[in-house]
Amino acid sequence: MADILSQSEIDALLSALSTGEMNAEELKDEEKKQRIRTYDFKRALRFSKDQIRSLTRIHENYARLLTSYFSAQLRTYVQISVASVDQLPYEEFIRSIPSATVLNVIEAPPLEGHLIIEVNPNIAYAMLDRLLGGNGESMNKIENLTEIETDLMKGLFEGGLQALKDAWSSVEHEINPTLIELETNPQFLQLVSPNETVIVISLSAMIGKSSGMINLCLPHVVLEPVIPKLSMHYWMNEKKNDVTTEEYKALKNSVEHSYIKVIANLGNSQITIGELLNLRAGDVIKLDQHLDQPIVVNIDGLPKFLAQPGRRQKQIAVQIIKNISEEDDVDE
Structure with a gap:
């Protein structure tokens, strides 16, 4: 789609044409020239804008559910919201996260493959400190987690997977996420090829006075079976068919006999x-x-x-x- 000019830009263009500073024939010749756009095959854009919007909507709901869950478990102020949704090569995602962090490797049948939920050390240790009775202060000692601390984190993050399941149910796709591994070194995780396109949903999180990011890495090969369901056209058609004729009649009958003052x-x-x-x-x-x-x-x-x-x-x-x-x- 061509860019829309503002009124000031239109006035400037007409002024340039009338004074001779710009030639109309040159503009036509320039329009006819072939326009070449640089395309990086290593950064293949395999998700449409419509699908990105749907993924954003799903994970905005996930962020709200996760906020409620962590608030109840940690008994402190928690605020989680979607900061960005990007598609990039898996190799670039691995390079972008800290060398020592908390990586939850997730299976979500019937989807094949693995998802990753990366929790920034500032947030992860603030959670751990709250679980152990502290004030939720952050301290980066992720490389030296004890077995007890690791088990506590696993239990906390496993409970949060119900929020992911509930959020994805909005696209009529039932997934059953389970935590299969908790890793602290991203270099040990080679779940897909380095050039595989992944969706990275970055959640901005605040636990008490500590803040950081929670990143979800969703490989394209894992989401491929549900990609058609991420379009708004499919989503709206499904929503239209949610209510059967019998349910509609029952709802109408109930509303018609309601009393109002x-x-x-x-x-x-x-x-x-x-x-x-x-x-x-x-x-x-x-x-x-x-x-x-x-x-x-x-x-x-x-x-x-x-x-x-x-x-x-x-x-x-x-x-x-x-x-x-x-x-x-x-x-x-």
């Missing part, structure tokens, strides 16, 4: 406490509502319609004359 407000008045105490049967209270003004009809406490009062078959009634929009200035 409808109140027609005939007007308001202000009186003193003394006047209120002296009220007797037959007294008249003057309202601030004029006869020619419409009254407000509230539905469950919210102003919804304007109406005029009257009678219908010898009973007091109101006639709806207008829906109330957001622009209407209505005094309830």
Whole structure:
């Protein structure tokens, strides 16, 4: 798609053409020239923008679920959100993470292959410190984890896999992630070929006063069976077919027989406490509502319609004359 020019750029172009600084014929010749774009086959873009958006949406939900899980387990302030979603070669991902970090190797059948959840040492040790009764202070000693510390981390991260399972269920694909290994040296992990395209979802995490990144590495070869389900067209069509005819009828029937409170407000008045105490049967209270003004009809406490009062078959009634929009200035 061609770039859209701003009004100032259009004015500058017309001015250049009118003064002779730019030749219209030269512009046509330049347009006809073949345009060559550099393409790096080692950085093959195998995911479309639509699929990237779907993966972002899935893992935004995952970040929310993970925030709730870690908050409950660590009993401290936790905030996790999606920082970026990129596709790059696996070799580049391995080079980008610290030499000593926490790498969770995940199996997620029925998907074939392995996923990686890399937890930055600052965050990983803050979690461990909280599990051991500390204040959640960060200290990089990942290379020297004891067996007890390793088991504690495994237990914490295994519990967080339920959030990943729940997030992926939104694309109608049931995965069963399990932690098969916890590694601290990325050089020992050669799960796919160095040039294999992977999706890296970077989550910005804050545990107490410590902050860092949690990176999910999803190889293209692993996601290949579910890639068609990542398009918005497929997703929207699936959502349309979620509700069967019987379910729709049952839902409609339930809604149609629901009761709501409808109140027609005939007007308001202000009186003193003394006047209120002296009220007797037959007294008249003057309202601030004029006869020619419409009254407000509230539905469950919210102003919804304007109406005029009257009678219908010898009973007091109101006639709806207008829906109330957001622009209407209505005094309830």
